[in-house]
Amino acid sequence: LQNSKQFEPDDIDVYSLTKAIELKLDLARFRCEKNEFNDYFHNTALKDHNGNLGRVWIFTTGKRKKRVIGFVTVAMSQLSKQEHKKLSDMTHHKHVPALLLGQMVRDIDFHGRGLGSLMKDWVIARAIDHSKHIGCRLVILHSVDDKIDTYKKWGFVQVDSKKNKNTMFVDLSWHGQ
Ligand SMILES: CC(C)(COP(=O)(O)OP(=O)(O)OC[C@H]1O[C@@H](n2cnc3c(N)ncnc32)[C@H](O)[C@@H]1OP(=O)(O)O)[C@@H](O)C(=O)NCCC(=O)NCCS
Numbered sequence: 783l784q785n786s787k788q789f790e791p792d793d794i795d796v797y798s799l800t801k802a803i804e805l806k807l808d809l810a811r812f813r814c815e816k817n818e819f820n821d822y823f824h825n826t827a828l829k830d831h832n833g834n835l836g837r838v839w840i841f842t843t844g845k846r847k848k849r850v851i852g853f854v855t856v857a858m859s860q861l862s863k864q865e866h867k868k869l870s871d872m873t874h875h876k877h878v879p880a881l882l883l884g885q886m887v888r889d890i891d892f893h894g895r896g897l898g899s900l901m902k903d904w905v906i907a908r909a910i911d912h913s914k915h916i917g918c919r920l921v922i923l924h925s926v927d928d929k930i931d932t933y934k935k936w937g938f939v940q941v942d943s944k945k946n947k948n949t950m951f952v953d954l955s956w957h958g959q
Pocket of ligand 1: 888
């Protein structure tokens, strides 16, 4: 029964990858159903994080013994205004500044408990925080084919060109910013 419970924000703590290593969290146990993301997490994430190419944030649950249940990688980015009518109406410049949600993955043991939605909300909240200091209007991502519908359900919009159909965005102003 415990394992079917939906996650609430209070169930979750978030640490930078550096902090997670310092706290000796069990990162080695983490796995999802897709090898490309497992390879990324175990072989590349720390290089991205340390090189400041993508900062990796670790989601955990459990107060005393923390279990690593998900991660996101975020970086700065931008989207050409030619990619969507809504973007071309937004700016006189060629691009719209954005936060890139590079990776978002939950552990397979925590499938179907709403963790993806919580991690997405956390990323949007970070983008809103940053946008108070640095121009940042969008959260963008490049979805895998089988998650496009999930991101649509969460309000992300596909860009117009068929070629870039996996590129999706939300406008932070839709979140009251
Ligand atoms: C993308 C991802 C983080 C989304 O996580 P999530 O929203 O928690 O969804 P899960 O994949 O764990 O579970 C999906 C199922 O749970 C259901 N579900 C998700 N959130 C729910 C909620 N809050 N309440 C009830 N059901 C929920 C979904 O409807 C879906 O049902 P289905 O499998 O019958 O279609 C997750 O799917 C994942 O890590 N996938 C592997 C890596 C990946 O592809 N990442 C995307 C990179 S672009």
